[in-house]
Amino acid sequence: MSKKELISKVGLRLDGRRADELRRIRCKLGVFSEPDGSAYIEQGLTKVLAAVYGPHQVRSNRLKAQADAVIINCQFSMAVFSTSERKKRPRGDRKSTELSLHLRQALIAAIEVEKYPWSQIDVYVEVLHADGGTINVIFFKFNRIIDLFRYFPACVNAATLALIDAGIPIKEYVCACTASIANDNQPMVDISHEEEILGGPTLTIVALPMCEKVVLMEMSQRFHLDHLKLVLEKALEGCKNTKNILDQAVQNHIIDVGASTGWAGTGEKVKR
Amino acid sequence: MTLSEAEKTFILHGVQENFRIDGRNRDDYRPMELETSIITHAFGSARLRLANTDVVVTVKVEIDVPFPDRPLEGKMEFFIDCSANATPDFEGRGGESLATEISNTLTAAYSSNSVFDYTKLCILKGRKCWKIYVDILILECGGNLYDAISIAVKAALWNTSIPLVKSVTIDGNNVDMNVSENLSDCIKLDISAAPLMVTLCKIGDHCVVDPTSAEEQCSQGAIVVAISKGKFSTVLQTGGGSLHPLTLIEKLKLGAKVGNRLEEALSETLSKVKEDGEMGFLN
Numbered sequence: 327m328s329k330k331e332l333i334s335k336v337g338l339r340l341d342g343r344r345a346d347e348l349r350r351i352r353c354k355l356g357v358f359s360e361p362d363g364s365a366y367i368e369q370g371l372t373k374v375l376a377a378v379y380g381p382h383q384v385r386s387n388r389l390k391a392q393a394d395a396v397i398i399n400c401q402f403s404m405a406v407f408s409t410s411e412r413k414k415r416p417r418g419d420r421k422s423t424e425l426s427l428h429l430r431q432a433l434i435a436a437i438e439v440e441k442y443p444w445s446q447i448d449v450y451v452e453v454l455h456a457d458g459g460t461i462n463v464i465f466f467k468f469n470r471i472i473d474l475f476r477y478f479p480a481c482v483n484a485a486t487l488a489l490i491d492a493g494i495p496i497k498e499y500v501c502a503c504t505a506s507i508a509n510d511n512q513p514m515v516d517i518s519h520e521e522e523i524l525g526g527p528t529l530t531i532v533a534l535p536m537c538e539k540v541v542l543m544e545m546s547q548r549f550h551l552d553h554l555k556l557v558l559e560k561a562l563e564g565c566k567n568t569k570n571i572l573d574q575a576v577q578n579h580i581i582d583v584g585a586s587t588g589w590a591g592t593g594e595k596v597k598r
Numbered sequence: 599m600t601l602s603e604a605e606k607t608f609i610l611h612g613v614q615e616n617f618r619i620d621g622r623n624r625d626d627y628r629p630m631e632l633e634t635s636i637i638t639h640a641f642g643s644a645r646l647r648l649a650n651t652d653v654v655v656t657v658k659v660e661i662d663v664p665f666p667d668r669p670l671e672g673k674m675e676f677f678i679d680c681s682a683n684a685t686p687d688f689e690g691r692g693g694e695s696l697a698t699e700i701s702n703t704l705t706a707a708y709s710s711n712s713v714f715d716y717t718k719l720c721i722l723k724g725r726k727c728w729k730i731y732v733d734i735l736i737l738e739c740g741g742n743l744y745d746a747i748s749i750a751v752k753a754a755l756w757n758t759s760i761p762l763v764k765s766v767t768i769d770g771n772n773v774d775m776n777v778s779e780n781l782s783d784c785i786k787l788d789i790s791a792a793p794l795m796v797t798l799c800k801i802g803d804h805c806v807v808d809p810t811s812a813e814e815q816c817s818q819g820a821i822v823v824a825i826s827k828g829k830f831s832t833v834l835q836t837g838g839g840s841l842h843p844l845t846l847i848e849k850l851k852l853g854a855k856v857g858n859r860l861e862e863a864l865s866e867t868l869s870k871v872k873e874d875g876e877m878g879f880l881n
Contacts, residue, residue: 354880358738359650361683366879375737375879377683385686401682401689406733407656410639416679418690448689450682452737454654455637 332508332525340521345514348564351571355491355579363492367484370518372477373455376484378492380447396442400430402481404453421474428542432482432532435541436500447494451481457519475530475544476522479503482532483568490576499572500541502532503564505557513560531561535569538562606816613801625856627808634757634871636878642758646750650740653747655732655754662729672719672727674708676701684739700747706832707793707824713831714792722766725773741811744822748795749864755792756868759784793824793831794860796853800839805849807856821849825857
């Protein structure tokens with residue numbers, strides 16, 4: 327592995343961020359009109375679209391319907407053109423199926439599942455553009471192992487926004503973030519593709535940031551136990567920051583939608 | 599979305615009166631938005647939004663070996679991905695039959711050398727050629743997929759730049775190519791004859807262009823014609839129902855007329871495309 331420093335002496339990372347800074351997040355709710363809820367998010371160079379259908383009658387397998395909870399059905403898929411090398415197929419491989427399962431696990435923790443018995447909610451995420459530069463080629467073999475998981479945080483965040491757009495009751499925002507450690511003891515948040523290739527381990531967590539609960543945790547390579555706590559704290563902090571950004575986007579969206587309908591005739595005016 | 603009998607009758611009567619549910623005439627299109635160069639990983643890309651229908655088309659090129667029977671020609675392949683974002687029916691392998699149907703039609707429409715010049719893609723006779731992968735992602739279905747896809751494909755091909763091969767050296771079985779380092783050195787594709795598809799949807803006694811998904815449900819069948827410079831490059835009849843030969847010819851004439859109009863509108867739009875400016879799904 328290259329011994330290039332991930333954080334320079336003045337405290338800047340390869341792309342000019344500080345250790346606790348996220349990449350730019352830009353998002354929009356309600357990009358499509360056919361689905362019940364949809365959202366688009368850009369986190370750095372990763373671009374993800376999410377769509378939510380439901381709650382509706384259980385469609386695929388009626389026997390799966392539950393008396394006490396809604397069924398959450400997730401599908402992760404990646405456009406064939408999303409990576410620099412053309413993908414053979416958009417979904418159905420093992421890693422995509424695994425990510426679908428993880429996504430489901432993350433969303434079940436946030437959605438108030440008991441509200442909709444005998445029903446189903448479909449959540450579909452589509453990665454349009456994947457972060458990844460020219461270094462891909464050199465570390466190709468190594469790259470394969472971590473391949474898809476680094477798009478997972480953006481998918482979770484997009485799915486949360488789409489759920490909110492669909493008006494499905496959730497306990498709180500569910501956010502995801504990655505963190506790693508540089509120069510032996512400095513934790514850093516929101517790992518870019520370049521840093522993941524050059525650096526060491528990466529921790530991905532999905533959390534409910536307000537009650538500070540971790541829903542899902544995934545780790546590549548290994549951490550020293552002493553470091554794990556530091557990195558975990560950093561990742562949680564990242565989730566909280568992400569939540570603030572998402573929350574702002576939701577508020578702006580509500581103002582847009584509300585203002586265009588005249589606040590349903592209540593005559594109220596809200597300033598941004 | 600399923601329609602009741604009354605709703606279907608309402609649509610049918612509207613078509614008869616030449617006043618459709620959204621106020622259009624029978625041969626009017628809905629508003630379209632076209633963006634190019636939206637995917638940076640690709641050699642060319644376009645996104646078309648036709649009212650509720652949303653498609654993204656990207657073009658990637660790779661080096662391949664020409665077909666033995668056509669050593670002087672390059673290759674082109676169409677791949678359609680029906681994203682589940684468009685409708686839950688596409689989940690898993692649900693969209694595959696539709697995808698195959700559309701990609702077969704596109705392949706047929708682009709199969710002739712007078713429609714698209716494949717000899718431009720040849721690098722070394724019988725040994726090396728460019729293969730163009732046209733990947734189409736359907737993000738939202740609001741009716742009239744064929745037209746939307748064909749417009750987006752044409753725009754994406756227009757947007758494509760293929761690297762310039764400066765020289766080729768042959769050493770035994772090895773072929774070495776010297777590709778220009780200069781990023782601005784590239785070949786643009788000639789798409790002036792690339793076909794545009796027009797769907798003519800038969801509702802009652804009349805045909806409408808650019809059907810919405812509600813109108814598609816009322817139709818007894820549709821004809822898809824691919825028009826290239828006023829000539830037909832492929833004709834496809836889809837859906838149930840049958841047509842009288844005379845009606846068929848009449849519809850084909852209408853298709854050609856609408857296709858030419860669409861062609862003019864597209865070339866005018868493409869000539870006005872600005873390279874800068876905010877693009878993508880955020881706007």
